[in-house]
Every structure is written in structure tokens, then in C-alpha cells.
Amino acid sequence: MRTPFLLMDEDMVVSRYQEFTEVFKEAQVFYSLKANPDGNIISLLNRLGLGFEVSSEGELDLFIERGIPPQRIISSNPVKSPSFIQRAKEYGMDRFAFDSEEELSKLSSLAPRSRVYVRLEVDNTGSEWPLTRKFGTPPERASLLLRRAREKELIPYGITFHVGSQCVNILAFRKAILKAREVLGEFKGQGPFMLNLGGGFPITYRDPVPSISQIAREIKDLIPEGVELAVEPGRALVGEAGIMVASVLGSRIKDGERWLYLDVGVFNGLLESIGGIRYPLFSSKEGERGKWIVAGPSCDSMDTIGEAELPFLEVGDKVHIGSAGAYTISYASHFNGFPPPKVYLRKGPIKGNLDLE
Ligand SMILES: Cc1ncc(COP(=O)(O)O)c(C=O)c1O
Secondary structure: OOOOEEEEEHHHHHHHHHHHHHHOOOOEEEEEHHHOOOHHHHHHHHHHOOEEEOOOHHHHHHHHHOOOOHHHEEEOOOOOOHHHHHHHHHHOOOEEEEOOHHHHHHHHHHOOOOEEEEEEOOOOOOEEEOOOOOOOEOHHHHHHHHHHHHHOOOEEEEEEOOOOEEEOOHHHHHHHHHHHHHHHHHHOOOOOOEEEOOOOOOOOOOOOOOOHHHHHHHHHHHOOOOOEEEEOOOHHHHOOOEEEEEEEEEEEEEOOEEEEEEOOOHHHOOHHHHHOOOOOEEOOOOOOEEEEEEEOOOOOOOOEEEEEEEEOOOOOOEEEEOOOOOOOOOOOOOHHHOOOOEEEEEOOOHHHHOOOO
16 A cells, blocks of 8 residues: 555544543533544444534535534534534534634624534643634633623523643643633523533553543543533544554664654644654564654655654655544645545554555
């Protein structure tokens, strides 16, 4: 098979979903599509009965093509394009996030009588990929906006937040829920109300992280009764299920350092490596190992993935990049003519599939 490609382990995606449903018993799980929008993954999750979180017309089309009912789709993007809101409403969606008066006005004219939920500004300390600067509003303002929603003939329906992606700090989840509770008090009992814990659940790259069950256990005491609990993971559902298979394009020593060049890099799949994500790299080749600086195929110096302990490799040898199922193909561009990896969803142990050439 031509590299680079991304092998996705179907069984692991299923077991991650089961883990969410087991530890968050009452919660509805919405898969945040931006993590990996591969069509076969959407179909798999649809068969399992998951909900979906969508942000754009491009993503919505993928659901419409597959006939996924609008009642199972929400949009947690706080600032949406007018044409997306319109199409989502036409399709039958009626749950939308917002965090400003301006977005409320848009929603009230383009999707009247929809249910709206407000995005809180929360601490993103301890997340590898913070998401807070751009979005969110403090609790007092959130309450005010929900009241304003009612005046605009929208239905105040809930609260959401995002502690930042790959968040290893359980305290951040706890603090966010405490903030949400400040708003909840006023609206509980006035109709169905959602508490959406967002995404942020971490996965293992090179270092251990808290498990989903550990997080669930440690926040359980703060979840108020009587709310519609929701989670919208992306990374934690698909990340560890993916192995990127790449080929060596070359190697050299430069200024005393060993450089290894692969056919996948920052611009065609591993963008998160420049934001702090440290992918584990493997080779099945025996022999003396050493420290390598691993880079992608393009002519750009930014296209450097990081350091790894690997054996001496020849042109054409394979390197396997672990935990590569999330935010890889969705970020990949065609920069410099290097194509994004193809995705193959496989059933059965992925290790056995790695010998596929
Ligand atoms: C609104 C929203 N929900 C959920 C997610 C999924 O987050 P994660 O992949 O960290 O679980 C994201 C990621 O950016 C997001 O923006």
C-alpha cells in the first residue's frame, strides 16, 4: 500500500465509545467530527447510535449524505456561518451553541425557536491544545445571554464548555463544572437543560494520562441531578485507534545531529506535532538505536515532527506513528504536492495489518 496511510482499528473505536457510555452512564455521547471526518468512521459511529457534533456545511454534508437524523446532531461551534445555520435548520437541526449577543441575533433570525446553549469561558490549564481564548463567556454573562435568548424567541437549553484538547488536568474539568453550576441554578426546572462537558479527554501519546474512567470518577460528585448530561469527545474516541504508516525518504547527519525524513509531516498529517503533541514512533527493524530528529517531506523547516529513538533506517523502510487517529487527516493539506494519508478502517488487531505493503 502506498504510504503515508492511516490505519484505523474499528474495535478500538467501538471500545472507546463503550468506555464513555459505561463511565458516563446517563450521558449522551456526541462525536466531534473535526477529530477525524473519515466516512467509514462516521458510518461506524452512526451504526452504534452515537450523536454527532458539527461545525460547518462541509461537515453537515457528510451527515446528510448518510441520512443521519438531525435530532442526533448538535453544533457547538459558538460562531457559525449564516449559510451553515440556515442549512442546519432546513435539515431539521435545532440545537446550537453561542457565546455572544451577536450570535444570538443570527440564530434568532436564521433558526428561530431553536434550543440554544451557551459556551462558558473556562480555565484551559493542563491542556496541550488550549481552546479558550477564542471562545466562551463568564457565568454572569452566560446567564444574561440565556435570558436574552428567551426574549429572542429561542429556547434556553444548556451550558457547554471545553477545557482544551488533550487535557490531563482533572481539576480543570472540576472547575469548569463548578462554573457551570453557577448558571444552572437559575435555569434548572424550567424545562430540559443540557450540561455538555465538551471534549478534552486525553489519550496516551508518549506519557501516561488520566483515563476516561478516572476523570468520570473524580467529577461525578459535581454533576447535578436532573440535567441532560452530554459529552462531545473527538480525540478520545479515535486518537489511539490510529496508526500512521510512513516511509523513510532519506537520512543524513547535519551539524552533528541525525536527521530522518519521512513521507508524512506537519503539513500532510502531523500538524499537532508543532503544538506540543509528541507522537510515539516505532520501527520493526532490529539493530542499534539512536536519537533522530524526524522531519516531514516538504521543503519547509517548520516541517519537523520531533525527536525519536529509532534504529538506523534505509530509504523505503517503514515507520509507524502511534495514536495518530485524531486531528491528523482533518488537518492535512496538499502543501508542496505531498498528499494527505488515505484512511483504512480495519477490524481486528491492527498490529497484524501493519505488514500490509
Ligand atoms: C466545540 C468542540 N467540541 C468538542 C471538541 C473535541 O475535543 P477533543 O478532541 O479534545 O475531545 C472540540 C475540539 O476542538 C470542539 O471545538
